[in-house]
Amino acid sequence: MADKTHEIKRNRRLRQKWLSAACAILLLVFLAAGFCVRYLSFVSQIIYQESTSHLEEVLHKSNNMLNQMVRKNLTYLHLYNRFLESTSDEAEIQAYIEKAQQDTGFASFYFLSYDGNYTTVTGETGYLGLQTNLDEMLADGDDIVMNSALPGKPQLLVFVCPETQGSYRGFAYDAIAISYYNDAVLRLLDNSAFQGNASNYVIYSDGRVVIDNSVNRKETIYNFIAMLRDHSDLTEEQILDLSNAFTQGRSGNMKVKLGDTSYYLVYEGTEVPSWTMLGLVPVSIVNASLDKLWSYTIQIVVGIAFGLAVLVILLIVRRNRATVRRKNTEILYRDELFRKLSLNVDDVFLMLDAKTSKTDYVSPNIGRLLGIPWKKVRQDVHALAELVPQNDPDRDKNFLEGLSRGEQREWDAAYLHQETRELRWFHIIAMGSEVEGRTKYILVMSDRTADKQINQALSDAVAAAETANRAKSTFLSNMSHDIRTPMNAIIGFTTLALSNIDDKERVKDYLAKTLASSNHLLSLINDVLDMSRIESGKIHLEEVEVNLSDVLHDLKTIVSGQIYAKQLELYMDATDVTDEDVYCDKTRLNQILLNLLSNAIKFTPAGGTVSVRVRQLAGKVHGCGQYEFRIKDNGIGMSPEFAKKIFEPFERERTSTVSRIQGTGLGMAITKNIVDMMGGTIEVQTAQGKGSEFIICLPMRTQDEHRPVEKITELEGLKALVVDDDFNTCDSVTKMLVKVGMRAEWTLSGKEAVLRARQSIEMSDVYHAYIIDWRLPDMNGIEVTRQIRSLHDDTPIIILTAYDWSDIEVEAKAAGVTAFCSKPMFMSDLRETLMSALGQKLTDASQEFLPEEDADFKDRHILLVEDNELNREIAQEILREYGFRVDTAENGAVAVEKVRTAAPGSYDLVLMDVQMPVMDGYTATRQIRALKDPALAGIPILAMTANAFDEDRRNAMESGMNGFLSKPIVIGDLVQELHKIL
Numbered sequence: 001m002a003d004k005t006h007e008i009k010r011n012r013r014l015r016q017k018w019l020s021a022a023c024a025i026l027l028l029v030f031l032a033a034g035f036c037v038r039y040l041s042f043v044s045q046i047i048y049q050e051s052t053s054h055l056e057e058v059l060h061k062s063n064n065m066l067n068q069m070v071r072k073n074l075t076y077l078h079l080y081n082r083f084l085e086s087t088s089d090e091a092e093i094q095a096y097i098e099k100a101q102q103d104t105g106f107a108s109f110y111f112l113s114y115d116g117n118y119t120t121v122t123g124e125t126g127y128l129g130l131q132t133n134l135d136e137m138l139a140d141g142d143d144i145v146m147n148s149a150l151p152g153k154p155q156l157l158v159f160v161c162p163e164t165q166g167s168y169r170g171f172a173y174d175a176i177a178i179s180y181y182n183d184a185v186l187r188l189l190d191n192s193a194f195q196g197n198a199s200n201y202v203i204y205s206d207g208r209v210v211i212d213n214s215v216n217r218k219e220t221i222y223n224f225i226a227m228l229r230d231h232s233d234l235t236e237e238q239i240l241d242l243s244n245a246f247t248q249g250r251s252g253n254m255k256v257k258l259g260d261t262s263y264y265l266v267y268e269g270t271e272v273p274s275w276t277m278l279g280l281v282p283v284s285i286v287n288a289s290l291d292k293l294w295s296y297t298i299q300i301v302v303g304i305a306f307g308l309a310v311l312v313i314l315l316i317v318r319r320n321r322a323t324v325r326r327k328n329t330e331i332l333y334r335d336e337l338f339r340k341l342s343l344n345v346d347d348v349f350l351m352l353d354a355k356t357s358k359t360d361y362v363s364p365n366i367g368r369l370l371g372i373p374w375k376k377v378r379q380d381v382h383a384l385a386e387l388v389p390q391n392d393p394d395r396d397k398n399f400l401e402g403l404s405r406g407e408q409r410e411w412d413a414a415y416l417h418q419e420t421r422e423l424r425w426f427h428i429i430a431m432g433s434e435v436e437g438r439t440k441y442i443l444v445m446s447d448r449t450a451d452k453q454i455n456q457a458l459s460d461a462v463a464a465a466e467t468a469n470r471a472k473s474t475f476l477s478n479m480s481h482d483i484r485t486p487m488n489a490i491i492g493f494t495t496l497a498l499s500n501i502d503d504k505e506r507v508k509d510y511l512a513k514t515l516a517s518s519n520h521l522l523s524l525i526n527d528v529l530d531m532s533r534i535e536s537g538k539i540h541l542e543e544v545e546v547n548l549s550d551v552l553h554d555l556k557t558i559v560s561g562q563i564y565a566k567q568l569e570l571y572m573d574a575t576d577v578t579d580e581d582v583y584c585d586k587t588r589l590n591q592i593l594l595n596l597l598s599n600a601i602k603f604t605p606a607g608g609t610v611s612v613r614v615r616q617l618a619g620k621v622h623g624c625g626q627y628e629f630r631i632k633d634n635g636i637g638m639s640p641e642f643a644k645k646i647f648e649p650f651e652r653e654r655t656s657t658v659s660r661i662q663g664t665g666l667g668m669a670i671t672k673n674i675v676d677m678m679g680g681t682i683e684v685q686t687a688q689g690k691g692s693e694f695i696i697c698l699p700m701r702t703q704d705e706h707r708p709v710e711k712i713t714e715l716e717g718l719k720a721l722v723v724d725d726d727f728n729t730c731d732s733v734t735k736m737l738v739k740v741g742m743r744a745e746w747t748l749s750g751k752e753a754v755l756r757a758r759q760s761i762e763m764s765d766v767y768h769a770y771i772i773d774w775r776l777p778d779m780n781g782i783e784v785t786r787q788i789r790s791l792h793d794d795t796p797i798i799i800l801t802a803y804d805w806s807d808i809e810v811e812a813k814a815a816g817v818t819a820f821c822s823k824p825m826f827m828s829d830l831r832e833t834l835m836s837a838l839g840q841k842l843t844d845a846s847q848e849f850l851p852e853e854d855a856d857f858k859d860r861h862i863l864l865v866e867d868n869e870l871n872r873e874i875a876q877e878i879l880r881e882y883g884f885r886v887d888t889a890e891n892g893a894v895a896v897e898k899v900r901t902a903a904p905g906s907y908d909l910v911l912m913d914v915q916m917p918v919m920d921g922y923t924a925t926r927q928i929r930a931l932k933d934p935a936l937a938g939i940p941i942l943a944m945t946a947n948a949f950d951e952d953r954r955n956a957m958e959s960g961m962n963g964f965l966s967k968p969i970v971i972g973d974l975v976q977e978l979h980k981i982l
Contacts, residue, residue: 059279077161111173119171205247233257346447354439371419387415425452486517549826571611574824581703604635634691647672716741718768723753750779774801789816796837858883865895892924904935914945922959929960
């Protein structure tokens with residue numbers, strides 16, 4: 001027995017010895033490997049610095065060439081400018097420019113206007129495809145360098161000098177410019193370095209390529225940043241940092257992988273603002289001569305490291321045998337002690353080495369509490385990290401970092417049970433200790449899952465209650481804001497109607513606007529009554545036939561009171577809208593536009609400007625149009641930080657200006673949700689003190705079957721003049737006039753409009769229609785009309801305005817105005833107004849508030865059951881307008897008695913209210929259906945109720961009713977139901 005015990009001990013010592021040796025070997029290999037990695041990293045860095053330095057020198061040389069070319073040609077332009085200021089002789093100018101072109105080699109010389117139109121010295125005219133903000137750049141007075149493209153010609157590099165203004169061959173110019181073909185510019189850039197394998201690019205700060213001098217010209221790169229985003233190994237954060245470097249004109253370098261090839265990328269700002277020059281060369285080309293050195297270095301370092309490792313291992317094995325035996329004995333004793341202690345507790349004990357993170361001890365009960373074998377944790381403590389949930393924000397946090405001897409830390413952590421995947425919570429206490437001169441970490445992990453589950457259940461209950469309450473508050477707060485807007489319009493126009501009761505046309509106009517606001521208010525109330533949306537926080541879309549012209553005009557009607565009250569300027573126009581009849585949820589579209597427009601009015605001080613622009617974009621899907629709505633103001637604007645979170649609920653900017661304006665911070669979040677539901681996008685462009693612009697893009701199905709014929713035979717070939725100080729309006733209306741068959745011209749000035757009218761009369765090519773904006777900068781539309789009429793010109797004149805023209809109508813008619821048209825002008829508005837002004841009609845211009853009367857209803861007998869006297873009176877009058885004979889009953893009991901005692905066929909229909917005293921409508925309907933006479937029992941009954949829920953519809957049908965109408969009664973819906981039943 002003693003021999004056996006001795007053998008066991010001897011074997012144990014032998015295993016311990018080999019274990020110690022193996023540990024020492026692993027440690028030395030690790031140190032050697034670390035040294036090799038550090039050395040190789042140092043060599044790699046040196047190679048990278050040498051390579052990029054060479055490439056930066058090549059790039060700097062090309063950049064200097066480009067900068068010299070820019071300075072030289074801008075100097076030429078200023079010389080040409082001084083020559084043009086010294087003479088106006090066209091022949092002398094042409095000879096001078098042609099001589100300059102021969103000397104310098106530029107491609108073309110241009111006399112350039114602020115809108116991009118040009119003429120050459122030979123009189124050739126055209127449009128230079130520059131940026132749309134050329135007028136703003138010319139206004140700054142700085143020299144401009146940018147690329148351009150003319151139809152059928154290669155890319156050009158254009159140099160513009162804005163210091164001169166003048167006229168050449170009758171063409172008024174604001175600047176002069178010269179251009180070079182990009183091929184000529186490319187010859188200046190040196191890409192002969194690295195055996196011709198280096199590629200050069202000149203780009204804008206947003207990545208658009210100005211000049212492409214790449215080695216591989218098979219595939220054209222239009223945007224360098226987009227190419228990096230699609231094909232490189234750079235992260236989005238690295239790409240954004242690179243883009244910022246381009247924007248700021250900084251220089252730098254980096255290594256990037258494109259496809260399967262690694263490249264060195266160097267960049268440097270140029271003298272041209274917003275331009276950056278790039279250099280790109282394959283790493284394999286640059287490092288070809290250094291690869292051999294790299295290979296030899298690796299072999300030498302590995303050999304030295306291996307020899308040192310073997311030597312150190314032998315020394316460690318020899319000197320540490322006694323220490324290892326003593327340490328193992330202590331560990332065995334400690335393991336046994338903690339194993340006994342941990343059998344019956346819910347605390348896991350661990351001991352770690354502070355330096356190596358090696359697990360000296362782990363209690364066996366970790367398998368019971370976390371489902372992970374204790375041996376696995378003993379081998380690698382990081383196995384515990386695999387049990388931390390992926391979404392835990394502290395997953396990668398090291399709580400032990402910096403824990404010193406004698407210090408104690410506590411924290412809570414969650415782990416997934418490895419077998420059951422149950423989430424369990426632990427309270428962890430970590431203590432720093434010293435054992436044989438080494439710092440150790442002792443961890444006690446106490447299971448707090450039961451306590452956490454109880455607290456979580458309580459927290460979830462509170463959160464659920466708060467969420468339900470917040471959903472209701474959010475919905476009702478938003479609806480309170482939305483309801484007040486049309487309500488203000490209803491009250492305002494009703495007051496105006498009472499104030500002008502003797503003016504039939506004005507009263508009729510005010511009542512039409514009141515009706516439009518009332519219909520929008522009714523749709524909002526229907527949403528409030530739909531309790532399922534309040535409870536769930538969700539809304540549903542309902543597509544109906546919608547005319548965008550009606551939507552925009554109704555929108556203007558609803559907010560006109562607020563615009564007038566704050567003395568704001570309102571601009572509304574439509575551009576390229578070829579399909580104004582669409583299918584969409586009209587209520588939701590109104591809600592989006594009203595919310596944004598109300599905010600624009602709210603945050604714009606008195607005297608400011610608010611604009612609404614709608615444009616139809618090129619659609620990608622047949623039968624579906626893409627519509628862009630832009631709501632812009634020049635109000636207080638927003639900070640960039642707040643603009644990023646404007647669509648989050650309850651977010652309001654905390655400034656002294658905003659804090660004085662009422663609001664819940666809910667409108668933009670709901671607007672964003674509605675836009676998302678409609679499949680669209682919304683974005684904001686803003687700056688503090690400069691205003692905000694919201695851009696909404698929505699896809700909407702077009703009503704192709706309702707698209708009218710655009711050409712108007714009566715107008716084909718006739719000439720029209722559009723006068724408006726807004727270029728977009730002139731462009732839009734001119735295009736629509738061309739589509740109906742007219743010849744159209746436009747001008748931004750009232751004085752020029754009068755001059756053109758005089759010239760047209762003198763040249764016997766008169767205008768057949770004038771479309772003039774009311775508010776022009778030099779003179780208003782009425783004054784322009786007076787001056788045109790003074791020329792004995794009786795051509796129809798249409799005043800175009802975004803405001804209510806009732807206050808100026810008398811003065812305008814006296815001045816000679818033929819008709820008015822409201823902005824924004826759509827094709828249907830233009831056709832109707834033109835034909836009316838020319839003495840013809842496309843449709844009946846009179847507005848009908850009630851559906852057309854139907855002779856089929858004459859002498860039909862209806863029993864109206866309604867307990868409210870006012871509702872009864874309104875219904876009687878409407879029904880009599882359609883020829884019905886109406887009998888009334890004030891409750892269900894009276895209605896049952898009248899039907900029971902009536903002769904069969906006396907009543908054609910019963911309109912039955914649901915909620916009434918004495919007897920409700922459901923009970924009355926059941927009693928009528930139970931009458932013995934089949935003719936009386938089968939009389940059609942139509943429900944009328946203010947309860948518009950689906951449950952009420954089911955109750956009406958189950959009680960025996962034939963149809964269902966919600967209050968307030970919509971006349972069109974009533975007539976439609978009567979047609980179905982009768």
